[in-house]
Structure formats: C-alpha cells, structure tokens
Amino acid sequence: xxxxxxxxxxxxxxxxxxWEYVLAGNPDESPNYKMSEHWWGMLIDITKCIGCGSCVRAxxxxxxxxxxxxxxxxxxxxxxxxxxxxxxVDSPNGGKDGFPxxxxxxxxxxxxxKMCNHCVDSPCSQVCPxxxxxxxxxxxxxxxxxxxxxxxxxxxxCPYGCRFFHPKKHTxxxxxxxxxxxxxxxxxxxxxxxxxxxxxxxxxxxPNDPIHAFLKTHSVQVLKPHLATxxxxxxxxxxxxxx
Amino acid sequence: MAxxxxxxxxxxxxxxxxxxxxxxxxxxxxxxxxxxxRYGPFRGDALAEISARPVAYAGHEVCETCHSDEAxxxxxGAHKTVNCESCHGPLAKHADDPGTVQPVLPDVATLxxxxxxxxxxxxxxxxxxxAKPNSGGKPCDACHKPHSPGLQAGDKK
Numbered sequence: 001x002x003x004x005x006x007x008x009x010x011x012x013x014x015x016x017x018x019w020e021y022v023l024a025g026n027p028d029e030s031p032n033y034k035m036s037e038h039w040w041g042m043l044i045d046i047t048k049c050i051g052c053g054s055c056v057r058a059x060x061x062x063x064x065x066x067x068x069x070x071x072x073x074x075x076x077x078x079x080x081x082x083x084x085x086x087x088x089v090d091s092p093n094g095g096k097d098g099f100p101x102x103x104x105x106x107x108x109x110x111x112x113x114k115m116c117n118h119c120v121d122s123p124c125s126q127v128c129p130x131x132x133x134x135x136x137x138x139x140x141x142x143x144x145x146x147x148x149x150x151x152x153x154x155x156x157x158c159p160y161g162c163r164f165f166h167p168k169k170h171t172x173x174x175x176x177x178x179x180x181x182x183x184x185x186x187x188x189x190x191x192x193x194x195x196x197x198x199x200x201x202x203x204x205x206x207p208n209d210p211i212h213a214f215l216k217t218h219s220v221q222v223l224k225p226h227l228a229t230x231x232x233x234x235x236x237x238x239x240x241x242x243x
Numbered sequence: 244m245a246x247x248x249x250x251x252x253x254x255x256x257x258x259x260x261x262x263x264x265x266x267x268x269x270x271x272x273x274x275x276x277x278x279x280x281r282y283g284p285f286r287g288d289a290l291a292e293i294s295a296r297p298v299a300y301a302g303h304e305v306c307e308t309c310h311s312d313e314a315x316x317x318x319x320g321a322h323k324t325v326n327c328e329s330c331h332g333p334l335a336k337h338a339d340d341p342g343t344v345q346p347v348l349p350d351v352a353t354l355x356x357x358x359x360x361x362x363x364x365x366x367x368x369x370x371x372x373x374a375k376p377n378s379g380g381k382p383c384d385a386c387h388k389p390h391s392p393g394l395q396a397g398d399k400k
Contacts, residue, residue, distance in 0.1 A: 009265060016272045035282070050365045052358045054329050061333050062299045076364045102363035109364035134285035144289035180296035189333075192300045195325040195358055196369075 033183045038138040039205040040177055041232030042191070043214060044113055046239075048198035051076060051111040056096040058193030059115075062178065069164045070094040071175040072115035072190055079241045080107040087241040112235075112242050113199060115190070116141060116162040116175035117223060120230030124154035124163060124174075133172070139204075139232060140177045148172055159227050177201075202234070299333035302326075306334070309341070313390055320391030321370075330354055330389065355383040 003011070051074055059065060059072045074095030078088040092099065095111075102109060118141050125133040125141060132147035133154050148171035155163040155172055166173035178188035186192070187201045202211035214220070214236070221238040222231035235242075281287030306327040307314040317323060328334055330349050337344040361371045378385070386394060 009262075012269050013265065013272070016269050047366055050358055050369055051362060054357070058300060058328075058333070063296075078364075098357050098360070099362055099364065101361055104363065111364050131285050134283060134289075136290060137282050142289065142293055144286050146289065146292075147286055176293055179290075180294045181298055181300075183294040184298065186298065186300075186302045189300045192302055192326055193329045195322075195329045197324045 033185075035137040037205060038182075038203050040139045040182060041118065041202045041204055041211070041234060042115075042177070042188075043200040043202050043211055043220075043234050043236065045198045045200075045236040046110055046112060047237045048196040049074070049111040049113055050196055050198075051095060051099045052195060053095045053098050054193040054195060055113060055190035055199060056094050058189040059175075060096070062181075062189035063176070065173075066167055068093075069166070069173070070096075071162075071173070072113065074099075075112045075114060076102070076109065077112060077239065077242060078102070078105065078107060078109050079239060080105070084241050087243075108239070110239065112238075113190075114160065114162070114223075115233065116177070117160055117229065117231035117233040118175075118177055120232065122229060123157040123159060123227075127153045127157040129153065136179070140179055140182075141174070142176055142179060143172050143174060145169055145171050145173075159224055159229065160231075202232075204232070298335045300328050301333075301335040301338040303328070305338045317390045320393055322390065322392055351382050351384045351389070355387075355389075 053074060055072055056070065056074060059070075060067075063071060065071050072094075073091055075089050075091045076095070076099050078090075080086075080088075090099070099111075118139060120135075120139070122133075122135070122141050125135060128134075129151065130147055130149055132144045132149070133141065134144065135141055150165065150170050150172065152165055152172065155165060158174075163172050163174045165171075178186070178190075181188055182201065188199075191199045191201045200211070203209045204211060211234075215234070218236050220234045220236050222233060222235065223238075223242065224231070276286045276288065278287030279285070282290065303314075303326040310327070313327075317325070331346055332349070334344075334346050337346050356374055359370060359372050361373060365371055374383075383389075
C-alpha cells in the first residue's frame, strides 16, 4: 500500500489522537473523594498557639521539606505598648526548634503560625506564565511540578511570603494543604501534630464542620484583607500589628 | 466585468493557511497533556500525582484502633488534645506493619520542654515551668505520666 502526501496529511490528526490515548493512561485517583463536596480552609487560634514548633517539624517530615526552607513556620511577635505599628518579630529556624524564653519588656507577646493562605483569588496563580500554579475545585492552591519552569515569579507575587524555590526540584514549592492526606480523609500533618488544637483543618462546604460554629462566635480575621486575595486561613484573635 | 484570472493564487494561499491550521491542531493536540482542562486551566493529572504521595503521619484514629488503653487514659487527662504522633512522631509505617517497624520512645528530656518551657509569648493559662527547680534533676516522667500528666488520678493539671 502506498500513501500519497494528501493521505498522510489527512491521517496525521487521527493518528495523533490515537497516540495520545494510548500513552496517557488513567491517573490513580482517591476513589471515595469527591472534590465538589469540599472547600478547604484552616482555622488558626492564636490564643492557643504555644510556639512549640510541632507543626513545622511535622510538615517537614510529612512533605520532605528541605532544611532551611518552610512550608509552614511560626513567628513570635513582640508589640510594645507605645508603638503598635512597629512590632518586633523573630522566627529562629522557622520556630522548628521552639523559641528562646524572651525578655520581660512590657507590651504583648504572642505566636503567629503562618503558611499558604490558599487564596481564592491568589496572586501567585495569576502571574504563573505556564499554568503550573492552579486552584483545585476543592479550594487548594497547588503547583504542578512537571509544568513549573522555575521562573520564581509566583514567589515574588505571594504577599504572604509562603513560597520558596525548591533547591533540588528546581521548581516553586509551597504548602499543599497536605492534599495527599485530605483526599484520603485525614487531616493535615500540622493539624495532626498540633498539641493544643491551635490549628484546625476546616471544610467550609461541610455543614457539620465545627468551623461554622466557631466563625459565628469569635472575632476572626484573615491576613492582609485589603489585598482582597480571598484568603482561607482564618485567624482567631489576630492582632492588628501582624503583617 | 472582467473575470478575475489570478484566482489560482488565492487558492494556493488558502491551501497554505489550511496546512498551517492542520499543523497547529496536530501540534496542539500532541503537546497538550490529555488531562489539561479536565478540572480547569491546568494539567488534571497533577492532582493525582500530588495526592499519590505516601502518608507519614497515620492519624490518631489509626493509633487508637490498637492502643485503645492509652487513648482512654489520655482522654481523661490534660493531654486529651495532644494527638499520639505529636509526641511519638510520624508512625504510618508502624501502623502499616506493626510487627517489623517498632517506634522508638521519645526522650522526655527534650520532648516535654518543647511545650512546657517558660516563654513570654505563650498563653498565660498554659502550664509552663522552670525545669530545674521543678524537677530537682529528675526526668519529668518520674512524677508526671505523659499520657495523664496530673500528679494524682483525675488531676487536670
């Protein structure tokens, strides 16, 4: 059988489609998990955080976060009683090894755990030139490590400083809200390890989730609300000096 | 009106455009992953790849299926909000294969003080201690049992 040029040109698209279906295969998906039934966020209760660093260590062990980089970290704020706009913040090794006792200087002192805010209108995903940072239908912001070019634009765009450049993968990296855990019905590693319940994973689409009762009865705030990022990290008792 | 005699040029031009279109469609279909756009403007398979990561922390529900005595003891004391792996570390491998993977007991000398050392930024109601005067050099678990840290049974502190 001989093919002329015209027949080859006509066959090419059909062959492409067939080739695609053969090579792609089907991805493994969590069988009992329906993305449309969830909308994930997290509640962080500053009145309960003791700065022990359990969340930072748990995150590093669960997700193989390289030493010196953080998907979550803890900051300690010291706000003097005469200048609330200029807090002193320290975070030795991200709070991974706890904090030194601190000096009695008056003013107020508290810990603020930080991580990706999983914004609804996230600046990081808007600037990605290749669509490697994306929003899942259940409200989690993720990085496609095979698509990421490593241009670092998203790292600069995140107003919360939650992204870093992974030294081995050479891609942007960040908190996945333990997507491999929450799709299996588990809570995140940081919430599992938090000894006081200062962090609680919240499913805003689940009417039985305790987050709803909490939001009704407490003064809850997100970080940098003026940026309208649609953050889903809800802080209870957040001080105005926190940036 | 004179007939347009050079229409052959237009047909050739249309042919070039058509070829370009076919080439574009072929390249686009070849280079775009099949799962692109399944859930939104991104590669859908990335979700399955990310969620395929193995779990390191089993979760306290898994621990409690075997260690129900410890769970009941812990639930009665001040450490009721502390999950097992908060102190014992990630033990999903032990939960998968309890016979061969044995957990190591945490060292109380560092473990307890991670939470209970004095710190100015800790909430005022949280029990904090100066270890040396409080313990007199003894390890914490000489008096406080980690699963129910009160000095007497039922003691909440």
